[in-house]
Amino acid sequence: MMKKTGLETMSIDDLWTLHERVSKVLSIRIASEKRELEKRLAYLNGGSAAIAREAELATRGVVEGKPRRKYPRVLPKYRNPSSPSETWSGRGKQPRWLVAAIKSGRKINDFKIEATGSSKAH
Template sequence: MSTKKLELEALSIDDLWSLHEEISGILSDRIRAEKQELEKRLAVLGGGAAMLAEAGGAGVSPTGKQRRKYPRVLPKYRNPQTSETWSGRGKRPRWLVAAMKSGRRIEDFRIGEAAPKLRQRA
């Protein structure tokens, strides 16, 4: 065993706890200072975009421009077994891909327009 470890083992719980608090304080100060330094470097490299994004919140893109508000998109397709919905945008959900592989058509899952047509035929 090293002498430093023996010295620590000889300390009382109160002494060890005060040493722990002192080390924690020093570490948090150093981490805070390093974070500020990195934020300064990032602001210089990014042209201040990081500061703008921080000030503007979620409505600001990484380039610093205000994001356009998109309208809410209503779902167009529904899984009849679990009532999961999909708006028709983005990647197709797993349940729809599996159903289409089993031979069903995407129109079978359509919400709104498909339902009245089925009622008219019946």
């Protein structure tokens, strides 16, 4: 038979204190267990677990000790004539409107934004 612990007769304050103590012990033990498992995983992977963690942080832009590099703004090079607010800088994947226009036989240069009067040569 199990011995009664008297939880039903304890006051709310006593129960809360017990809850806090149990939570603290659990968090310490879980953290310790996690560290041990990470050590074992790093050993089994030959150290590649630490590299994988660093790569994961880098993909989120969080490299320890290094802030993310600021990139200059890239101006658009191509514009959709039927919807002038749709532009593309020429980097990355081509937008759907451009892909559809090219498939219909138009050339990419048809959408090139002409340089305005802000040229450096006088």
